[in-house]
Amino acid sequence: MISGTTSLIAHLGVPTDSFRAPLIYNPWFESRGIDARVVPMGCEIEDYPSFLPLLFRLRNLTGALVTMPHKVTTAGLLDEASPAVLISGSCNAVRRDAGGRLIGDMFDGEGFVRGMLRKGRDAAGGRALIVGAGGVGSGIAAALAQAGVAEIGLHDSRASVAEQLGERLRRHCPGVGIITGSNDPEGWDIVINATPLGMNPGDPMPLDVSRIDPAAFVGEVVMKQAETPFLAAARERGCMTQIGADMLFEQIPAYLEFFGFPPATSDELRQVSQLSC
Amino acid sequence: MISGTTSLIAHLGVPTDSFRAPLIYNPWFESRGIDARVVPMGCEIEDYPSFLPLLFRLRNLTGALVTMPHKVTTAGLLDEASPAVLISGSCNAVRRDAGGRLIGDMFDGEGFVRGMLRKGRDAAGGRALIVGAGGVGSGIAAALAQAGVAEIGLHDSRASVAEQLGERLRRHCPGVGIITGSNDPEGWDIVINATPLGMNPGDPMPLDVSRIDPAAFVGEVVMKQAETPFLAAARERGCMTQIGADMLFEQIPAYLEFFGFPPATSDELRQVSQLSC
Numbered sequence: 001m002i003s004g005t006t007s008l009i010a011h012l013g014v015p016t017d018s019f020r021a022p023l024i025y026n027p028w029f030e031s032r033g034i035d036a037r038v039v040p041m042g043c044e045i046e047d048y049p050s051f052l053p054l055l056f057r058l059r060n061l062t063g064a065l066v067t068m069p070h071k072v073t074t075a076g077l078l079d080e081a082s083p084a085v086l087i088s089g090s091c092n093a094v095r096r097d098a099g100g101r102l103i104g105d106m107f108d109g110e111g112f113v114r115g116m117l118r119k120g121r122d123a124a125g126g127r128a129l130i131v132g133a134g135g136v137g138s139g140i141a142a143a144l145a146q147a148g149v150a151e152i153g154l155h156d157s158r159a160s161v162a163e164q165l166g167e168r169l170r171r172h173c174p175g176v177g178i179i180t181g182s183n184d185p186e187g188w189d190i191v192i193n194a195t196p197l198g199m200n201p202g203d204p205m206p207l208d209v210s211r212i213d214p215a216a217f218v219g220e221v222v223m224k225q226a227e228t229p230f231l232a233a234a235r236e237r238g239c240m241t242q243i244g245a246d247m248l249f250e251q252i253p254a255y256l257e258f259f260g261f262p263p264a265t266s267d268e269l270r271q272v273s274q275l276s277c
Numbered sequence: 278m279i280s281g282t283t284s285l286i287a288h289l290g291v292p293t294d295s296f297r298a299p300l301i302y303n304p305w306f307e308s309r310g311i312d313a314r315v316v317p318m319g320c321e322i323e324d325y326p327s328f329l330p331l332l333f334r335l336r337n338l339t340g341a342l343v344t345m346p347h348k349v350t351t352a353g354l355l356d357e358a359s360p361a362v363l364i365s366g367s368c369n370a371v372r373r374d375a376g377g378r379l380i381g382d383m384f385d386g387e388g389f390v391r392g393m394l395r396k397g398r399d400a401a402g403g404r405a406l407i408v409g410a411g412g413v414g415s416g417i418a419a420a421l422a423q424a425g426v427a428e429i430g431l432h433d434s435r436a437s438v439a440e441q442l443g444e445r446l447r448r449h450c451p452g453v454g455i456i457t458g459s460n461d462p463e464g465w466d467i468v469i470n471a472t473p474l475g476m477n478p479g480d481p482m483p484l485d486v487s488r489i490d491p492a493a494f495v496g497e498v499v500m501k502q503a504e505t506p507f508l509a510a511a512r513e514r515g516c517m518t519q520i521g522a523d524m525l526f527e528q529i530p531a532y533l534e535f536f537g538f539p540p541a542t543s544d545e546l547r548q549v550s551q552l553s554c
Binding site for chain 2: 054
């Protein structure tokens with residue numbers, strides 16, 4: 001039950017309708033008797049740079065989860081950024097320190113890599129194609145680079161966005177080969193849709209599934225439905241797949257630690273979750 | 278359960294620890310299956326004029342409940358103010374219209390007058406002494422003036438605050454006699470503590486209880502405890518009394534209507550409330 005002593009975790013993005021985090025964090029807080037709640041706040045793009053610093057002045061706010069379309073903007077509003085934020089140019093978790101400085105980190109990619117590992121697939125030495133180089137795509141790129149992939153392919157419908165992410169990866173992770181410009185999955189052993197395609201009925205496929213190697217590991221960031229048409233098609237080809245919700249569950253323990261809450265496991269979070277998918 | 282589709286009612290004030298509204302509104306929303314929640318937000322005084330307009334730009338915000346220390350500031354941030362706001366110079370409820378304009382009203386006083394009426398006491402023709410001319414005191418003064426009292430006495434430790442409220446009352450309600458400057462309750466048949474005195478152990482009495490007429494109706498705005506030492510002393514003198522929580526419960530149906538929710542009764546709200554006092 002929310003009261004005047006409850007610590008707020010703002011969930012920032014717009015629109016908020018498809019937010020899933022409150023349905024996982026809040027039942028977990030309740031199950032542990034922790035007086036904290038995740039509260040969605042549908043902040044408009046143009047208001048966000050003014051709103052975020054004021055929000056963090058609230059006395060009962062502990063932190064913020066950040067999602068589309070604010071992840072890239074957030075990276076530019078921090079007083080202190082983690083390596084994953086610097087590489088990805090994107091931030092999905094913010095807290096303040098005792099002096100009120102805004103500290104940011106990026107856990108999307110960590111969730112993706114943890115999820116792969118739990119399925120028995122180590123990204124180290126692999127070749128990963130990421131289609132969509134916005135907030136979540138760049139977070140996955142940063143985490144895969146830090147996890148030791150040999151090569152990363154980047155594609156975005158806005159070519160310059162993929163190029164800029166490629167430049168940051170080359171600067172921070174010189175040992176990883178970076179290729180930009182194509183969304184052809186042939187020859188890649190990790191293939192990831194990091195675009196919003198799949199959120200709405202009738203969306204086109206983010207890439208040509210018929211050219212994915214059946215031995216590839218195929219991942220997805222869209223969480224609107226349990227299995228997107230893209231993942232279903234990849235699974236039919238024989239690929240091992242990872243749904244968007246896996247990435248979500250695997251990253252939450254990292255978030256909770258960042259905000260200063262007691263440790264949690266992703267299994268524990270799944271058990272209490274009120275998610276319908 | 279809060280989700281991405283939940284309508285937020287911000288509860289604005291600082292500190293938030295003693296907020297009671299979430300423990301009444303939220304169980305009522307749940308009992309009715311209404312996807313809305315009151316969320317306390319501890320906004321600092323210096324941030325408030327910037328924060329309020331940005332907060333009302335959030336796509337999933339329906340309105341705000343405003344409490345100390347922001348009620349007077351809020352009155353100056355509105356695009357449209359009710360008569361009670363204009364008289365009291367104070368606002369405790371804000372919503373936006375379809376065009377994004379901020380509309381404000383003030384229900385503290387209405388709650389007080391409704392509570393009196395339910396106890397069988399009509400304020401019309403009476404003489405009311407209000408000690409404390411800040412947000413809540415001025416709201417009660419406006420509602421009593423609109424309910425037809427003959428005379429209002431105003432006292433505040435900041436004499437100019439009482440004077441300014443007196444001026445506004447004289448302007449908007451010329452039929453009501455206004456006296457300012459004394460907190461002596463002798464001769465008044467409605468006596469109200471509208472100061473924060475009673476929130477903390479060891480607070481002095483807001484006025485000399487031994488001089489209250491035993492036939493007087495004595496009210497209180499402090500809600501930290503069920504019965505403050507002030508009310509207990511008045512009750513011992515034989516006075517009919519009204520606790521702060523009565524004012525709270527009686528005003529909530531007015532708030533809910535203002536925000537566009539279905540009608541509620543104060544009895545229904547009391548039944549579902551999670552308040553311990």
